[in-house]
Amino acid sequence: MNVEDISLWTALVTPMKENGDLDLDDLASLIHKQDEAGNGILILGSTGEGLALGLDDKKMVVETASSLNIEVPVMVGVGGFNLREQLEWIEYCQEYEIEAFLLVTPLYAKPNVKGQTAWFKALMDAADKPCMIYNVPSRTGVKLDPRVLKELRDHPNLFALKEASGSIADFQEFRKAAPDLKVLSGDDGLTPFFAMAGCKGLVSVASNVWPKATHAYVNECLAGHGPQLLPLWQECTDTLFSVSNPIPSKILLKEKGWIKTSTLRPPLTDDEVTDTKKLLDADKRIGEWLDQQN
Template identity: 35%
Template structure:
């Protein structure tokens, strides 16, 4: 049985920075991991969809995992190791485990669209072979197939399958899974920033978040408040972040978040083809939203400083 992993809180789905020649910028990657750890996140998730894993070689994939592990001191690193090829996902998972990852995030097979029994066989094959906590990832908009509640409940019986990342937008499905796995050692995590607070209200334990790359402190405050049952504060923070949540998905993820990271000075906006830079029509709106968030942050800090006098 794998070492337990606390899946409560905020786990940014990290971006992968590239230099002018489209090579991975490992210095910037490690600096970004340290920035997020300092901001108070509960773990890091490199080389997922937001990390452009689809355009990384297997060797690059493992080197990113190794670099993030090396950069941080006290947060778990959950490596994205999914594939639509079970053998390939197993190989990536084994290599991530050898690199020292604390857990794995496994997207359901995409394009070939297996039936639910095929999904069970796929995830069980990896869980049987790799002794790490594993999160199955449901994002039917990318894969063309949903991991249904019966399948999730069946998978939750495996000692190495620790959680379910939900990015279907179906709150009914999510509520059913949290209800039916309530007695299991199994966590449901939001994979949709705009639904994180509603998901926690029906039993989710946190989020694997895109927005936390840009606003880690505020995302942590929002999730912490919701977990503590302070829904008035959680709702307020959700509304503050709402425009950012929406803007980060006006084009395919991670195009907008890479642009936001560049605007904030955290990394270049470069993406590997076939992804392209955020269009000009959306960049202005993103700049305005980020500026407004900075203004709100400054106003809160000034108010706090006044009250301490």
Template identity: 35%
Template sequence: MKQTIFTGAGVALITPFTDDGINYDEFARLIDDQIAGGTDALIIAGTSGEAATMNDAEHRAAIKFACEHTAHRVPVIAGTGSNDTAYAIALSQYAESVGADGLLLVTPYYNKCTQAGLIAHYKAIAAAVNLPIILYDVPSRTGVAIATETYVELAKVPNIVAVKEANGDLSKILRLRAAAPELTVYSGNDDQIVPILALGGKGVISVLSNVAPKDTHDMCQFYFDGKVKEAAELQIAYSDLIDALFCEVNPIPVKTAMRLKGYNAGPLRMPLSEMSEAHLAQLKAALKNHKLID
């Protein structure tokens, strides 16, 4: 049986920036508040953490700080994917050396490699580390999707243990569960948490958890406890906020929401831009509806 890194709600944590670096005091506050709110795992330097605009030193420092500050209270999963296999290996090895509990590896972007290339890429990284690996399928961002047959092949690798599915296609996830049941599946979309749990998923890697950690955790826990009605009610109740958090490209809305909640989240890094007035009003209304801001 493959290792399960976590069960429940893992937060795809934002990175609080200053004008010229990372705000580590606020980073610590975010980590502590997430753990206090019941979050089951921290995912560092992923899409929501704006890893795409971090330089190498920042990327490494963010992972190291999160591991040290979390101090094994919950698992820390480091985003170490790249379109450069050699760099992904180096970054993954570094994350392992500073105490990460797992790796999140997005499919190589821009290159648009073949399925054979995906298999070679992931196998090369897996062979270079001992950490458990979560594959990250998000074709809307990367231009390449992981085929079911590719999952079957990669499931043979001992430390490739899970998948973050953000393709939006429940039928594909059904086929994945049938073909490679040994892989843990995490929802990569907050509007599909309960549906994916119903297909045997183990949780979510969540944007929503940034602003509502307890209820995102509870949504999963209710389901695991057999309280399916309560889990579904939370999923439905949060549909307005989930829509607002994705009304512009992630992480623009969630970082704005964290500022509205009183966190010193700092600037978005270009080419990400500030929200339009109409979308900002939508976000504020949803946050107020859930009593997350006044």
């Protein structure tokens, strides 16, 4: 399956054992669930705690994901503030069955137009895979400047933008800067609005726990039916973001029996959630909605 054909990418969590070691068996199981739903798989993004994992752990995630016999493409997160390390990471990943890269705006340094442009160009020049640029100012401290997209829109390795600023106005500015570039929503609850504004899909957290239902939700949004789904989906996805992502997702995955523990790497902790009732209620409501679709 080609990356261009994917309208839903799941920003996959990274399962761990009680002692904090990776649980590669659970990781493989989650990947197969996404494959069954037809969802592209993003590993080692912020939901996958990519910045909290050491290089050896990240390599094991890539090796596991690329070793499985799946039909959907795998995209790997590339993010930080040391360009040389990111270039070395791209070089390593390209030795495996990886189909795309997610390139996040540089962290912490807050570069302006020329710095952002040089950063993304260097990464895309090094990649021999399609690349998706990721705008998430709430996490990086800097907003992608539309002029960067205008400068890079014809780069042969740029295939999409993940827009997670939460702003329809910013979304429209990006569309003007690169009219032919595929833009995906980075916010589950706002997807109906972004779909009406011209987005072509979603990079989702919710699809970790609701892979088939979220796939159906995205299809409905792209067909123009999103507004009628908004009350249910916004309420249920808000539950998944009641505290820092991916804490609630991991807790619900454990409650569903899809992973063995909800362990996270510090500074995140599952102690932030002491009552799972709202998560389980949301899970039940989304399950009932999916049954109605079938």
